[in-house]
Amino acid sequence: MPKYLVTGVAGFIGSSIAHELAARGETVRGLDDFSTGKRENIAGLGNKLEFHETSLLDKTGLAAACAGIDYIIHQAALPSVPKSVAEPELTHAVNVNGTLNLLLAARDAGVKRVVYAASSSAYGESETLPKREDMLPRPISPYAVQKLTGEYYMQTFSTVYGLETVCLRYFNIFGPRQDANSQYSAVLAKFITQMQSNQPPTIFGDGEQSRDFTFVANAVQANLKACLAPAEAVSGKVFNIATGVRFSLNQTFAMLQKIIGYTGPARYAQPRSGDIKHSLADISLAKKYLGYSPEVGFEEGLRRTVEWYKATSAVSQDMTLTTSR
Ligand code: UD1
Numbered sequence: 001m002p003k004y005l006v007t008g009v010a011g012f013i014g015s016s017i018a019h020e021l022a023a024r025g026e027t028v029r030g031l032d033d034f035s036t037g038k039r040e041n042i043a044g045l046g047n048k049l050e051f052h053e054t055s056l057l058d059k060t061g062l063a064a065a066c067a068g069i070d071y072i073i074h075q076a077a078l079p080s081v082p083k084s085v086a087e088p089e090l091t092h093a094v095n096v097n098g099t100l101n102l103l104l105a106a107r108d109a110g111v112k113r114v115v116y117a118a119s120s121s122a123y124g125e126s127e128t129l130p131k132r133e134d135m136l137p138r139p140i141s142p143y144a145v146q147k148l149t150g151e152y153y154m155q156t157f158s159t160v161y162g163l164e165t166v167c168l169r170y171f172n173i174f175g176p177r178q179d180a181n182s183q184y185s186a187v188l189a190k191f192i193t194q195m196q197s198n199q200p201p202t203i204f205g206d207g208e209q210s211r212d213f214t215f216v217a218n219a220v221q222a223n224l225k226a227c228l229a230p231a232e233a234v235s236g237k238v239f240n241i242a243t244g245v246r247f248s249l250n251q252t253f254a255m256l257q258k259i260i261g262y263t264g265p266a267r268y269a270q271p272r273s274g275d276i277k278h279s280l281a282d283i284s285l286a287k288k289y290l291g292y293s294p295e296v297g298f299e300e301g302l303r304r305t306v307e308w309y310k311a312t313s314a315v316s317q318d319m320t321l322t323t324s325r
Contacts, residue, residue, distance in 0.1 A: 002029040002050055004227070005069040005111075007102060008076030009049070010037025012178040013117065013170075013219055017073055020220045022048035031065045035094075036078065041177050056098025059105065066102075066109035071227040074102060075117045077147075080184035081274045084143035095146035096153075103157050103165075113164035115226040116154045118238065119147040120171040120212070120279055129246075130282040133169070133238045141274035151238060158236035166226040166234045168219070171242035171281050175216030175301060176308035188213065188302070191253065192309050195262040205271035207250035210278045212242040215301030218294040225290045233289045242281030243294045255299060259306050 004021055008014035009030025014037070021028045022045055030042065033055035042049055054061025056076055066072065077095050078084075084091040099116070106114050121144035122137040139145045154165035172186070180189035191201040222241040226234060247255075253266050286292035296304070 001068045002027045003070040004028050005065055005072045006030045007056065007065075007072065007074045008032055008037060009051070010034060010039060010041050011075055012041070012175075013173055013216060014073070014075035015041035015177055016175065016216045016220050017075065017223055018042065018045060018049060020224065029065065029069065031061070032076065036179065036182075038179070056094060056101055059101055062101055062105035063109065066105045066111055069106075069109065070112045072102070072106055072111055072114045073223050073227070074099065074114055076102075077117065079119075079143070081121060081141045081143045082272060083184045084141055084146065085274050088142040091142060092146055095143070096149050099150040100153055103153055103163065107157065107161050107163050111163065113166065113227060113231075113235070114154065114157075115166045115168065115223050116150060118151050118167040118169040119144065120169050120240070120242070120281065121276070122148040122151070122169060123279070124276060129278055130244065130280040131240065132282045133240060133285055140276065143274075155236050155238075164231050164235040166229070167238040168222050168226060168241045168286075169238060169281075170219055171212040171214050171240065171279060173214050173216050173219045175305050178216075178305075180309070187211075187249065188252070188305065189309075191256055192260070192302075192306055193313075195256055195260045195264075196306070196309060196313065198262065198264065200264050200267045201253065202267045202269050203249050203253065204269055204275065207253065207266070207268065208248050209275065210246040210248040210280070212244065212246045212280045213252070213298050213301070214242045214294070215296040215298070215304070217296050217301075218243065218292075221295065222286060222290060222292050225292055229290050237285075237289070239286040239290060239292070240281040240283050241286060241292065242283055243298065244281055244283045245298060246278065246280040247298060252302075255302060256306070259303055
């Protein structure tokens with residue numbers, strides 16, 4: 001019987017966690033409804049994955065998925081600040097109601113611990129850098145409100161129902177398998193794939209906004225440590241998961257020009273609604289209580305991500321050639 005349930009297992013971060021668990025010899029259960037996840041992200045897991053095709057809004061499906069599980073790693077969500085601005089009700093239903101449904105199913109199934117993908121967007125407008133977990137959240141987008149509400153539910157379930165919960169506030173996670181083809185795709189997935197096909201990337205605003213971009217392997221490590229850390233040190237708590245270094249979009253564009261060999265310009269456009277200016281984490285709490293230590297820095301992460309998109313586009317071009325022959 002698998003001990004781990006990964007929600008959103010066909011998504012970017014969920015599939016990365018499932019692959020790491022499988023590499024460690026674990027059998028994983030995963031759920032996804034393929035609303036944003038992709039079958040190819042889990043194709044390589046074979047019988048290491050017990051897959052449940054279900055949504056966070058299906059209570060019967062959730063009860064079956066939680067049965068016999070010790071640790072839930074909750075990644076399923078409709079991520080994206082601009083998508084939440086365009087579709088606040090839909091994103092609320094999945095991100096808030098879906099999270100509550102999962103917590104209820106976990107409680108009723110006697111699950112030991114839920115580790116939750118929270119978001120740095122919770123800090124919102126506060127100008128102080130770096131962001132510390134004890135700062136007052138000041139969300140400025142529906143997405144930030146939804147992810148923060150999930151945190152409050154996590155904390156409440158640990159105090160009211162004794163279900164252990166840990167919240168990991170992700171700071172702009174990037175890496176292999178991140179979707180590059182949606183209008184809501186994260187900036188690095190878009191920049192890399194655009195520059196690889198010799199298209200100018202679009203920078204919203206002046207490009208001086210900065211982010212604590214975090215390579216996905218660091219987030220995977222944090223989740224696995226958050227499952228096993230002693231409850232008295234971590235349960236009911238919130239931890240920043242980042243690298244503690246920030247880069248502006250202009251700096252990032254220049255780094256990618258070198259790595260990819262793109263010599264064209266970037267295109268500048270109007271700033272995006274709901275966007276925050278700077279983001280940088282203090283990661284000392286995660287280091288102390290989770291034993292977290294970011295292993296892959298920004299530049300190395302960019303290189304690995306560029307390589308992955310290059311290899312993936314070579315495979316899909318090869319398949320197009322083979323099928324059109
Ligand atoms: C926010 C959260 C992040 C969360 C993510 C989910 C913050 C600081 N971060 O990311 O933790 O995981 O939502 O979606 O709130 N941009 C461009 N060109 C593009 C695309 C984006 O210039 O083609 C700019 C955006 O305007 C923004 C930056 O790049 O300034 C990053 O955007 P994005 O990748 O969408 O992530 P955040 O909104 O920062």
